[in-house]
Amino acid sequence: MKRYEYKFIKEGIKIGFDTNKKIEEAENEWNELGNQGWKFCKEGNGVMVFIRELDE
Template structure:
């Protein structure tokens, strides 16, 4: 039977007005999580939930 683990990441509202930089930072963070096997699940109440299959 497949088993999963979950990672909860609190959404950080970064100070500043550079929207493009915020998007680039978020993309880099998500790509890092993806390279570790995490898959985005949902986003609610300022918390992002990622999951991956346990080995």
């Protein structure tokens, strides 16, 4: 039976006017999560949910 773990990340609005910088920071954060094996699952109510399978 497969087992999973979940990561909940609160969505926050970054302060500042540099949209490119905000996008780059978000991309770097998501790439780091991907490198750690996390996959995007869903978003809602100000929270993003990521999932990854546990090694048995």
